[in-house]
Amino acid sequence: MLEAGKDMLETEKCVVKAITGDQAAAEAMRQINPDVVAAYPITPQTEIVMTYSQFVANGLVDTEFIPVESEHSAMSACVGAAAAGARTMTATSANGLALMWEIVYIAASTRLPIVMPLVNRALSAPINIHCDHSDSMGARDSGWIQMYCENAQEVYESIIMAVRIAEHPDVLLPVMVCQDGFITSHAVEGVRIFEDRIVKDFIGSYKALFPLLDVEKPVTYGPLDLQDYYFEHKRQQSEAIKNAIRVIPEIAAEFEKISNKNYGFIEEYQMEDAEIAILALNSTCGTTKAVVDKLRGNGVKAGLLKLRFFRPFPAEKIISSLSKMKAVAILDRSESFSNCGGPVFNEVRSAFYESENTPLITNYIYGLGGRDINTFQIESVYNNLLEIVKQNKVKNLVNYLGVRG
Amino acid sequence: MDEKGWKEIPIGGLITEAGNAEKYDTGSWRSFKPVMDKDKCINCLFCWIYCPDSSILVSEGKVSGIDYKHCKGCGICAKVCPKKCIEMVKE
Numbered sequence: 001m002l003e004a005g006k007d008m009l010e011t012e013k014c015v016v017k018a019i020t021g022d023q024a025a026a027e028a029m030r031q032i033n034p035d036v037v038a039a040y041p042i043t044p045q046t047e048i049v050m051t052y053s054q055f056v057a058n059g060l061v062d063t064e065f066i067p068v069e070s071e072h073s074a075m076s077a078c079v080g081a082a083a084a085g086a087r088t089m090t091a092t093s094a095n096g097l098a099l100m101w102e103i104v105y106i107a108a109s110t111r112l113p114i115v116m117p118l119v120n121r122a123l124s125a126p127i128n129i130h131c132d133h134s135d136s137m138g139a140r141d142s143g144w145i146q147m148y149c150e151n152a153q154e155v156y157e158s159i160i161m162a163v164r165i166a167e168h169p170d171v172l173l174p175v176m177v178c179q180d181g182f183i184t185s186h187a188v189e190g191v192r193i194f195e196d197r198i199v200k201d202f203i204g205s206y207k208a209l210f211p212l213l214d215v216e217k218p219v220t221y222g223p224l225d226l227q228d229y230y231f232e233h234k235r236q237q238s239e240a241i242k243n244a245i246r247v248i249p250e251i252a253a254e255f256e257k258i259s260n261k262n263y264g265f266i267e268e269y270q271m272e273d274a275e276i277a278i279l280a281l282n283s284t285c286g287t288t289k290a291v292v293d294k295l296r297g298n299g300v301k302a303g304l305l306k307l308r309f310f311r312p313f314p315a316e317k318i319i320s321s322l323s324k325m326k327a328v329a330i331l332d333r334s335e336s337f338s339n340c341g342g343p344v345f346n347e348v349r350s351a352f353y354e355s356e357n358t359p360l361i362t363n364y365i366y367g368l369g370g371r372d373i374n375t376f377q378i379e380s381v382y383n384n385l386l387e388i389v390k391q392n393k394v395k396n397l398v399n400y401l402g403v404r405g
Numbered sequence: 406m407d408e409k410g411w412k413e414i415p416i417g418g419l420i421t422e423a424g425n426a427e428k429y430d431t432g433s434w435r436s437f438k439p440v441m442d443k444d445k446c447i448n449c450l451f452c453w454i455y456c457p458d459s460s461i462l463v464s465e466g467k468v469s470g471i472d473y474k475h476c477k478g479c480g481i482c483a484k485v486c487p488k489k490c491i492e493m494v495k496e
Contacts, residue, residue, distance in 0.1 A: 219420060221417075
């Protein structure tokens, strides 16, 4: 109960709406009210731009909405708008991201703080519309910051945070906010939505450093950059992503003041005294938490490390969390076809190379093309970890979970 | 032009100063150099119009010389000159 005369916490002024992950993304965008949204529909992201275009049609936002003819054009229009000085957003999935590819790199390299909800979907072929992370993992080296969300609530809140991270003067990089196609994007959940003014105050107004439309201070965007300066510009990008390691916790701390939630690079679930752990991204973390609860009931010291950011890669956080474990399974919802395991596994394992305490680490590739991952399968991973601890040896470095033999 | 370090240049490959291409010594790209015989020149200014790098210098309506700091040696001036008074000489 609130004491008389005491202000309500901002979190208590939220309303809970029954919406999907896609609608949660659109709701965040409505409150952000970007100057420009250029987008093209693609399953399972379509509902984001569809919902948003209705907000535009109903006059709920001031956005210049550009319904382009392809994703290549969507990201191109975003680059133009962001260069002009507009707060700019788009959204996409899978093949849409693939079609944007050229401009995805240009957005990051030109240091344009575009925010893009990405609804994870398997890349073709064979054609598939369901969830895996092959789309965003392919873009891991594009220079974008990548956030991964367990549920619709995180999607909503991460997009709001993403605006601040992207536009921070020491960062100025685009951010993609990932959620699992259909599993999160089309499932209805109760999502706590802030009052509009709270989001407006949190994100503040955007003032571009070098707006193309400022005729008093003319600038050139995208000139030729050869052997003499290209490398220096790439070095600047490395510094920006390094700065993000410092800036993200600062923005998370500010966000905590309005949300009571601390969104760091990682979320630890029952890791305090854990001996075996799974590291996963997105909705699988929710399923894994249920398994951890069950195993804890049986006296198994199981834990979960949820990775919320893959770019920048929070190596130190991961090491400090996992180095206390005896055995760890890294879950990859994409295959990198290196014959050495998935992308998350490779970076986590590499991060441990110089660590004094390294757990036994194994990799599971799972859920490709939307293949369900259930609690029994995750329990089998923990059982395998117990076996690895017992044998003190990883028998199979790379495992395929849920594929028929 | 001195080459600057990554901390000294604008981010994102931006050029934040109007007209600073003038500072760029594109003349160093040249392998053939236009040499003009002013005795044959009729000051028709064809070379001045066609030069893609504004490297034909004009003073009081007459061709006064060539800006070798920016001339890339493309040879267009020599090609369009109706009096053939520009010769491309190997650098």
